[in-house]
Amino acid sequence: MSRTATVLRGLVLGLGALVFLFPFYYMVIGSLQLAPDQSVAGAFPHPGNLTGANYAAIDSRISLFRGLVNSGIFTGGVVACTVVFAVLVGYALAVLQWRGRGATFALALLVQVVPFQLLIIPLYVLIARNYGLADNYLGMILPFAINSTAVIIFRQYFLQVPKELFEAARIDGAGEVGLLTRVALPLVRPALVTVVLLTFIGPWNEFLWPFLITKRADMQPLAVSLANYITNVAATAANPFGAAMAGAVVLAAPLVVLFVVFQRYFISTDLGSGVKG
Amino acid sequence: MTALADTRPGGATAGSGGGRARPARPLRRVLGRHPLGLLLSAPYLVFVLVVFAYPLVFAGYMSFRDYFFAAPGVDVDRPFVGLENYRTLVADPAVRRSFVNVGIFLVINVPLTVVGSLVLAALLNRVVRLRTFLRVSYYLPYIAASVAVVAVWLFLFSGGGIVNRVLGPLAPDPTWLINSAWAMPSIALFVTWKQMGFYILLYLAALQNVPEELYESAATDGAGRFQQFLNVTVPGVRPATVLVLLLSTVTGANLFTEPYLLTGGGGPNGSSASPVLIMYQEGIEQGKPGYAAAIGIVLVLATLVIALLQNRFAGERDR
Numbered sequence: 001m002s003r004t005a006t007v008l009r010g011l012v013l014g015l016g017a018l019v020f021l022f023p024f025y026y027m028v029i030g031s032l033q034l035a036p037d038q039s040v041a042g043a044f045p046h047p048g049n050l051t052g053a054n055y056a057a058i059d060s061r062i063s064l065f066r067g068l069v070n071s072g073i074f075t076g077g078v079v080a081c082t083v084v085f086a087v088l089v090g091y092a093l094a095v096l097q098w099r100g101r102g103a104t105f106a107l108a109l110l111v112q113v114v115p116f117q118l119l120i121i122p123l124y125v126l127i128a129r130n131y132g133l134a135d136n137y138l139g140m141i142l143p144f145a146i147n148s149t150a151v152i153i154f155r156q157y158f159l160q161v162p163k164e165l166f167e168a169a170r171i172d173g174a175g176e177v178g179l180l181t182r183v184a185l186p187l188v189r190p191a192l193v194t195v196v197l198l199t200f201i202g203p204w205n206e207f208l209w210p211f212l213i214t215k216r217a218d219m220q221p222l223a224v225s226l227a228n229y230i231t232n233v234a235a236t237a238a239n240p241f242g243a244a245m246a247g248a249v250v251l252a253a254p255l256v257v258l259f260v261v262f263q264r265y266f267i268s269t270d271l272g273s274g275v276k277g
Numbered sequence: 278m279t280a281l282a283d284t285r286p287g288g289a290t291a292g293s294g295g296g297r298a299r300p301a302r303p304l305r306r307v308l309g310r311h312p313l314g315l316l317l318s319a320p321y322l323v324f325v326l327v328v329f330a331y332p333l334v335f336a337g338y339m340s341f342r343d344y345f346f347a348a349p350g351v352d353v354d355r356p357f358v359g360l361e362n363y364r365t366l367v368a369d370p371a372v373r374r375s376f377v378n379v380g381i382f383l384v385i386n387v388p389l390t391v392v393g394s395l396v397l398a399a400l401l402n403r404v405v406r407l408r409t410f411l412r413v414s415y416y417l418p419y420i421a422a423s424v425a426v427v428a429v430w431l432f433l434f435s436g437g438g439i440v441n442r443v444l445g446p447l448a449p450d451p452t453w454l455i456n457s458a459w460a461m462p463s464i465a466l467f468v469t470w471k472q473m474g475f476y477i478l479l480y481l482a483a484l485q486n487v488p489e490e491l492y493e494s495a496a497t498d499g500a501g502r503f504q505q506f507l508n509v510t511v512p513g514v515r516p517a518t519v520l521v522l523l524l525s526t527v528t529g530a531n532l533f534t535e536p537y538l539l540t541g542g543g544g545p546n547g548s549s550a551s552p553v554l555i556m557y558q559e560g561i562e563q564g565k566p567g568y569a570a571a572i573g574i575v576l577v578l579a580t581l582v583i584a585l586l587q588n589r590f591a592g593e594r595d596r
Contacts, residue, residue, distance in 0.1 A: 005502060009400050009403070009404070012396075012397075012400055013397070013400050013401060013404065013411055016397055016411075016414075016415065017410075017411055017414040017415070019470070020414050020415050020417060020418055020470070020473075020474070021414050021417065023418070023426060023429045023430065023433065024417060024418075024421070024429075026429055026432070026433065026439070027425070027426075027428070027429040027432075030429065030432055036432075038432075038435070038437050038438050038439050038442065039439070039442055040439060040442055040443060042439070043439065085320050085321050085324070086321075088317040088318065088320070088321070089317060089318045089321045091317065092311075092313070092314035092315075092317040092318045093314075093318075096309075096310075096311035096313060096314035096317075097309050097310040097311050097314070098308055098309035098310070098311050098312055098313070098314030098315050099307065099308050099309040099315070100309075100315060100318075101309070101314060104318050104321075104322065107322075107325060108321075111325055111329055114329055114333065115527060115530065115531065115577050115580065116531060117530060117531050117533075117552075117553045117556070117573055117576060117577070118333065118336055118573045118574065118576070118577045119328075119329070119332045119333065119336065120553070120556065120557075120573070121336065121339070121556060121560045121561075121566050121569045121570045121573055122332035122333075122335040122336040122339060122566075122570065123328070123332050124560070124561060124566070125335070125339070125344075125346075125566055126331075126332060126335065129346055129347075142328060143328055145324060145328070146321055146324040146325060146328060146329075151321065176311070176313050201419075201420055204422065205420075205421075205422040205423055205424075207422075207423060207424055207533075207534045208533050208534060208553075208557075212557075212561065223422050223423075223424040223425075224424075226424050226425070226428070227424045227427075227534075227537075227538055230424075230427070230428060230431070230538060231537075231538065231541070231542075241428075241431070241432045241435075244428040244431070244432075245428050245429060245432060247425075247428070248422075248424070248425035248426070248428035248429060249425075251422050251424060251425040252421040252422055252425040252426070255420050255421060255422070256417060256420065256421060259413070259416070259417075259420050260413060263409065263412070263413050264409075
């Protein structure tokens with residue numbers, strides 16, 4: 001490849017990275033500035049102008065800790081349900097032969113294309129009104145407790161395990177549950193990490209559903225309480241942008257750290273196969 | 278006792294895959310060789326029924342009724358109104374506007390997403406140094422919470438914000454998010470930026486399946502870099518493109534958080550209101566869930582038609 005082409009490619013990729021990263025850098029800077037400096041020079045503040053006051057300000061209006069705990073319970077519940085149920089179905093679909101297997105797999109593919117926006121109103125009526133699960137963790141988790149993408153990813157991975165391994169373990173007298181937990185699961189550990197990472201994003205960042213069914217502030221995940229702060233309270237605050245961005249940093253940081261640490265598991269091929277079904 | 282033995286697969290009869298048919302016991306004949314499979318799948322199947330199938334049917338039922346909220350267990354009459362909800366929504370200028378807004382969104386978002394993510398993925402695919410750093414940079418907006426990045430966009434694009442300072446006299450007045458002409462394009466740009474990392478990963482996966490020999494033979498035929506991209510890369514990743522089209526269209530139809538937060542509940546004169554936002558306002562704030570369900574059904578049908586058209590258009594040249 002010619003030298004100009006290499007330089008051009010580097011330029012485009014570098015410029016792209018700047019566009020993608022700058023708002024995050026600016027978010028951190030903005031959260032640390034006592035008075036908002038929106039001039040270009042404000043993007044490079046001198047250390048004397050940095051403070052943690054915005055974090056204290058947002059924490060006095062919405063409880064960051066309580067929000068993080070609620071986000072954690074909501075996300076943890078969704079991830080746990082998804083992994084447990086998807087492992088079971090994925091294993092059943094890939095390894096066992098039973099009547100209804102084809103239909104179940106077809107259903108898992110079909111469910112993926114049901115758009116959530118069609119379901120929010122009936123789900124709200126059913127879960128919040130009829131079942132009385134508003135302001136309740138179960139009500140928050142329920143619509144996300146099944147994840148057909150995860151089912152398909154696990155099925156894909158279990159199919160790759162050689163059949164002979166299962167036959168050998170069966171001859172050795174292993175029960176089907178033992179096969180699943182002691183033979184199959186340890187072999188698909190990368191799938192486990194991928195599914196956990198993939199399902200983590202959804203509930204942690206989800207806004208609409210918990211916003212609909214939580215009215216009590218002490219039940220709201222951080223995304224919801226921060227959004228309420230932005231729409232209702234910010235206008236009256238001393239440094240509204242600073243406080244909102246301090247909250248944004250607290251909301252974004254856990255996932256960003258998680259993904260930077262585990263980024264090698266977030267492999268494009270897994271993602272591709274999972275979404276393609 | 279025999280029933281118990283039947284449900285325990287992996288027993289003496291299940292192991293070997295011999296050719297001779299064993300005398301099948303009744304339960305096994307009905308449920309297959311491993312009835313346990315059904316048991317393992319049961320929680321999932323129950324969830325699909327409760328969380329997808331039933332609400333789906335319920336949405337259709339509600340859309341034909343004057344449905345209103347009542348305390349649980351109270352038996353109230355929710356009269357059947359036929360197509361009344363659908364007639365109202367066709368006549369409602371706010372609803373029509375919200376569908377036009379999604380159209381504007383899609384016209385900006387979909388081409389930008391497809392071209393941008395394909396070009397960045399193709400360039401990134403040939404990079405050796407800094408590859409991980411670049412990949413992580415690109416998907417950072419995708420994994421960060423919408424609500425969090427909305428906060429920084431409000432700061433960036435506010436009246437005296439850094440974007441307007443850089444643009445100087447070129448900045449629109451009033452500024453981006455409160456300008457009725459710019460509100461929807463601003464949202465489309467935000468979502469494009471936010472989602473692109475995911476589509477870059479999809480294209481990176483697809484690029485692994487484009488055979489290297491095609492590039493070599495194209496190069497022998499005298500094709501330059503750009504011609505190789507057009508004649509080898511673009512056709513090679515067509516299945517991924519169809520998927521990206523579909524997913525970005527569905528994202529557009531699902532739009533709620535961004536108009537709600539970025540443009541304060543739908544922008545000036547509803548210029549950035551989305552159908553889902555109207556559904557929320559009508560269904561939950563105004564207490565007309567039947568009407569909102571009808572909007573949802575129209576929205577999904579419209580999305581389906583667009584998806585089918587895209588699929589037909591983008592998949593055509595395969596045959």
